[in-house]
Amino acid sequence: MIFPPQAAEGIKNVYGIPMKKPRALIFRCGSCGHEEPKWLGRCPECGEWNTLTETAVSPGSHAGRALSGGTAPRSLPLSAVDPQEEKRVGSGIEELDRVLGGGIMKRSAVLLGGEPGIGKSTLLIQTAAAAGTRGRILYISGEESAGQVRMRADRLGLTANLDRIEMCCTGRLEDILVILEAVKPVLIMADSAQTLHTDEAGPAPGTINQMKFCAYELISWVKDHDAALFLSAHVTKDGLISGPKTLEHMVDTVLYFEQGGNPGGGGYDGDCRFLRAVKNRFGSVDEIGIFTMGEGGLQVVADPSLLFLVRREGAVPPGIATASVMEGSRSLLVELQALTVPAKGSVSRVFSGSIETNRVSRVAASLEKHLGLRLSDQDLYVNVAGGIRINEVGVELALAAALYSARTGIALPAATAIAGELSLAGEVLPVRKKAAREKTAGGLGFSLFTAGDLKGAALALFGSVKLG
Numbered sequence: 001m002i003f004p005p006q007a008a009e010g011i012k013n014v015y016g017i018p019m020k021k022p023r024a025l026i027f028r029c030g031s032c033g034h035e036e037p038k039w040l041g042r043c044p045e046c047g048e049w050n051t052l053t054e055t056a057v058s059p060g061s062h063a064g065r066a067l068s069g070g071t072a073p074r075s076l077p078l079s080a081v082d083p084q085e086e087k088r089v090g091s092g093i094e095e096l097d098r099v100l101g102g103g104i105m106k107r108s109a110v111l112l113g114g115e116p117g118i119g120k121s122t123l124l125i126q127t128a129a130a131a132g133t134r135g136r137i138l139y140i141s142g143e144e145s146a147g148q149v150r151m152r153a154d155r156l157g158l159t160a161n162l163d164r165i166e167m168c169c170t171g172r173l174e175d176i177l178v179i180l181e182a183v184k185p186v187l188i189m190a191d192s193a194q195t196l197h198t199d200e201a202g203p204a205p206g207t208i209n210q211m212k213f214c215a216y217e218l219i220s221w222v223k224d225h226d227a228a229l230f231l232s233a234h235v236t237k238d239g240l241i242s243g244p245k246t247l248e249h250m251v252d253t254v255l256y257f258e259q260g261g262n263p264g265g266g267g268y269d270g271d272c273r274f275l276r277a278v279k280n281r282f283g284s285v286d287e288i289g290i291f292t293m294g295e296g297g298l299q300v301v302a303d304p305s306l307l308f309l310v311r312r313e314g315a316v317p318p319g320i321a322t323a324s325v326m327e328g329s330r331s332l333l334v335e336l337q338a339l340t341v342p343a344k345g346s347v348s349r350v351f352s353g354s355i356e357t358n359r360v361s362r363v364a365a366s367l368e369k370h371l372g373l374r375l376s377d378q379d380l381y382v383n384v385a386g387g388i389r390i391n392e393v394g395v396e397l398a399l400a401a402a403l404y405s406a407r408t409g410i411a412l413p414a415a416t417a418i419a420g421e422l423s424l425a426g427e428v429l430p431v432r433k434k435a436a437r438e439k440t441a442g443g444l445g446f447s448l449f450t451a452g453d454l455k456g457a458a459l460a461l462f463g464s465v466k467l468g
């Protein structure tokens, strides 16, 4: 058993209370690089035992500057604090502004995670070229050469801001800090966290320790200099743990890029990409950014419902229902597609990527119990056109309708958008934002349908209730 190192004798704080440690020392975990002001037997970050060792913080680092004093710490009445709200700048990309909560906040750090090839670098260069910031923009590329980034910018037809975007192709923190002081950018794009390294955080490049140390220094720099940082990070094969996840607690906003499917309609080229906030100190995490990725890079979609509705000649086949859902503050119509087939195994299974399988099972159980529609011997497949993930409860009645229609072979009436949450008792609970839903549905030539209970909904939509 290792005991905490003994406190240094004779050092007192401003209140005359003996201090346990000289303040320029910290305890750093040898496994993940997490830092603690005091010794602990177990690292709270990675859970490893006996990995925290006493480390002298180098005076040049931000942590060192903070710990070794300089100016005396002081507090401020909240009324005297400068509100930051007016310090937002438009990113020039509407869907990005939406997920950020209304633009790029000064002194903020945004982590942009996603699988390789999803479009992180594309979004960074498009944002650099479109951002409404006044000063210079530093694009740090640890993966691509300056020539490659320029080629991409040209291919995307980006012409604005090119004089203001300073390129630097290195991942070495010491070099980056020198460049930061020389350029004094207001916006920094760091692509990617995994390529950052420093001599200060151990000899092996590419470790979590290296990435965290460097990210912390960049974040500190933007906080001290009224700038903003976008830091991209790959979601690696072994999951999130060695990648962006370890940086999430350091930044203000965490955005993840998700891969969607092909657009259902609307004539958009490329496939759908969704930008979702999982943490946002400056806005809601409900909003999503909707893009298509095609020849022209990431495109903002003017009417997203067009991506998630399939235009058909003739009648709508059984198993198809149109749901009215809210994604953040935005009302959308999306096409749900359901298929039921006799279960291949002894237990029936649910295959659903875009709606939680638990929700599908619960809705299927309600149909079985309250309408007598046997689904427990069926495998259930559920899709959403465009591959958008739907988390809103208001999708449940439409999901019930799609499953009912798939199982009975009766098609739903055309141009009907369905909204409603199901209770386990078979009631349909009213949805929020009905007026917004009606407006969206009306604009696309749909009428909004909702009902008081499952049986009433089945009678109205299918003309009869199938029992047994």
Ligand code: TYD
Binding pocket: 114, 115, 116, 117, 118, 119, 120, 121, 122, 123, 152, 156, 293, 294, 295, 296, 297, 298
């Ligand atoms: P990229 O931004 O390099 O992804 P990341 O930085 O997340 O690894 O995007 C690369 C992918 O996007 C690649 O598969 C090609 C595609 N793409 C387009 O389809 N159109 C474009 O205009 C661009 C720039 C990329």
Ligand code: MG
Binding pocket: 117, 120, 121, 122, 143, 191
């Ligand atoms: Mg990239």
